[in-house]
Amino acid sequence: MTTNFLYQLNQHFPHSYAITLSAAKFELGLLSQVSQTLASLHPAIRLLHQDTLVNELDWQANDTLAQAEQTSPVTTIRWIVTLESNTDIHDLPQRVKQIAANNLYHVDINVMPLATLVRPHKLALFDMDSTLIEQEVIVELAKKAGIGEQVDIITESAMRGEIDFAESFTRRVALLKGLSSEVLEDIIANHITFSPGAKRLIRALKNHGYYVVLVSGGFNYFAEYVKNSLGMDESYANDLDIVDNVVTGEITSEIVDGKRKAEILQAVAQRLGIKLSETVAVGDGANDLPMLGLADIGIAYRAKPIVRDQADYAVTVAGLDGVMTVLGLGD
Known part of the structure; x- marks a missing residue:
């Protein structure tokens, strides 16, 4: 579906949504249950369009910058759902995600108003x-400085809400005192992957x-x-x-x-x-x-x-x- 088609669709049918599912492999059970979930919106659905996008693999894993060129080994199925009225499908992503979780499907699900997609x-x-x-760079620096465990303790304290990000960050940076700047160069050269x-x-x-x-x-x-x-x-x-x-x-x-x-x-x-x-x-x-x-x-x-x-x-x-x-x- 072209952008122009979607724009025109949104102009004529303002209560429209793009529903996308992305997965390395689609199980028939997942597609069946998602279809049933969409069917549960009937008779609110006026139009339902579907297209499939396949991304080809082009992996060059030995080069860190080449890795940034890799494309995702996934297939995406997208439905454009046009509703009769402003039917609330806000919980649709969670309903579909629950289907995936219950059946151990590994899938990305996103529901976006068509008006947002075409804007x-x-x-x-x-x-x-x-x-x-x-990577988390501060973790890599901590490893080089031999203070990984101390940094982890501060990080866990912040995650529990005992200290805020600024205090956590200040404490962790203080532990890096005395570290050679050559370590920073080494991390960029040997430890950063995109x-x-x-x-x-x-x-x-x-x-x-x-x-x-x-x-x-x-x-x-x-x-x-x-x-x-x-x-x-x-x-x-x-x-x-x-x-x-x-x-x-x-x-x-x-x-x-x-x-x-x-x-x-x-x-x-x-x-x-x-x-x-x-x-x-x-x-x-x-x-x-x-x-x-x-x-x-x-x-x-x-x-x-x-x-x-x-x-x-x-x-x-x-x-x-x-x-x-x-x-x-x-x-």
Whole structure:
């Protein structure tokens, strides 16, 4: 289905939704039960269209940047459902996900109003750690410094809500005091791997006219490398203080926490003259929730359960280029 067709459909039938299922392998039982779930909306359904998208594999796993070129080994089935009236199908994603969970199906399910799908979007913000790249950089630094266990204790305390992100981050960075800056270079050279499909996704977004920004609670040293490697427009992260090639254990800028990420989204959009209704945000952690909630389309990528539960859309089975499916974009 072409974008123009979907736009015209939305114009004539405003109560329309795009329902997408992405999986490495579709089980007949899943498709049967999803069909039954859709049938339960009858007689509210006026029109039902279906198409199938198949992404071919092009794996080059030995090169970290080539890995960012990988495409997702998934098939996507998309239904466009047009309803007679504004029938509430808000719980449809959860109903379908429950089918998948009960039967151990591994599938991404997203339901998006067609009006959102066809609306032009111009700005996309991405978290870095465990989103654009597969690692948590501060964990890699802690391993090199021999303080992995201490960092884990602080991280777990933050996850239990005993301390906030800013305090947790400050404590963890303080433990890095005395680390040689050569370690940072080694991590970039030997330990950073891009999420599968990352470069394909960023290239596609740029081809479709998006302004693409990296916003991270990590460090600028790594954010700049990732931004430049993927061809993104800007990056925002924390400045790790280094004096005489040694980490001081201090941050010399305002900490980029969840609140700050949302502020950056709003500020960049305002500067570029882009409406919030034209923005997309992608992340995996709890500190991404403010920007996921502020953006018109907030997508949880291989995220923690608390993030998946609160985000409107999620990509778990596919690689990062699965975001293209959610947005309805081609290359």
